[in-house]
Amino acid sequence: MIIDDFIKPDWPAPANIVALATTRLAPAGLVGASGGAYASFNLGDHVDDDAASVQQNRAGLLDVCDGLQSIVWLQQVHGVDVHCASGASPAPIIADASITAQSGLACGIMTADCVPVLFCRLDGGQVAAAHAGWRGLCAGVLANTVKSFDCPPQELMAWIGPAISAVHFEVGAEVYQAFIDNFGAVSAEQITQAFTPSVQRAGHFYADLNALASAQLQKLGVAWVGSSNMCTFADANRFYSFRRDGQTGRQLSLIYIK
Template sequence: MWIEPDWPAPPSIVALSTTRTGVAGFAGASEAPYGCFNLGDHVADHPAAVAENRDRLLASCGGLDRIAWLNQVHGTDIVRLEQRPNVVFAADASVTSEVGLGCGVLTADCVPVLFCRRDGSQVAAAHAGWRGLCAGVLANTVRAFNCPADELLAWIGPAISQANFEVGAEVYQAFQAEFRGPSSAEINSAFAPVVTKPGHYHADLYALAQAQLRGFGVGWVGGAKRCTFAESAQFYSFRRDGVTGRQLSLIYIKP
């Protein structure tokens, strides 16, 4: 009932993106408008429901001891995780080499990216809304690994599609001025003008993330190409619903 990458990661790496439909044998404890498997504890869902959903996810993941939850702020900070008492870090990405410690990011339209080294010794998860993506959260995550970029694999999880993500000219201009990695032509190709609304664009966050990762020399880049906005039965979408839950993209090293 979750989505797993089809990528050349070693067997010790477990990676997945949850959906709003729960895990095997458990549909979820959250009620509308958060139904059913909301994992975000910051969206006004009942705390007991979120806690149960999180506990059921943890129990469903073999070899996972705990998940390091983040207070995501649409920034570019990365936290290096070690086995330590539970602390919620203010950051938008995490990286670890600890076995059984999950790196995870919550999303409801933003781009989640899961990373691992080809040898399975390190993993990371990054949350990239358009602001964080433009400012360099993925660049910082790549740099946080103790290896050249060509030794990394990166999988882009479910996010809002270009057809459903309308932005103003300021977003287009920000990417042209600040975004590092892709060429100006690559950036331009990810913004389709809205014919009926001058100065507005449909932005392809997936394509921008993919182009940047490849531009940095990441060895393998792929993704789910699933739209959180369009697939309402499967995913939460803030842009579609406003008040809604969050799905989790998670990666860890199992024993």
């Protein structure tokens, strides 16, 4: 659901958990500092946007999030490493997921089509965020994130934020085969159902990353799995999309203990 230009999960999380996804629109009460291809609330500092504008946007986000003191910023590399965070780092951590039990410290994932997944324990004691492009998803970043919690999967919930939808995400046969060969916990039948053959290009498929992520989380035993069901490619007014625009900004999905 959309609240003050944030996308927020409609999920049964504990009251001390705050989870949201930003958009390219500045939240209520703020003016986005980025312009041009990055207009207006770009939070990515690696996309050639003006550095001062990005920092202004990031500072504004901290100001409007109740109880948020700092964010764990990652240098995402489409890998499977999970960073266990106890405080903010002066430089981005090379990882594609983070987890923390520290209140006021947000785990955040920057995206412009890839799948962001937010996690929390049912008792509100830990939170995590994972970046699942197709490579990281296939290699096991979500499974690694689930394993990083101090509890079994049956005591977790997960929410899939805005990402590119299948109708806009065409891939080659090698992507389909990579999932068939390597995607843990998910059956070949479920994987095949998530890849729709292209009628225009032989050997190509439309890949449903949302369905693949959801299937794996459910197979891993996560107690509650939900999704925003919002497409970054289709909604140019609200979201950045790398596949649609090439040069573009990044939105952030974040979760923290208040």
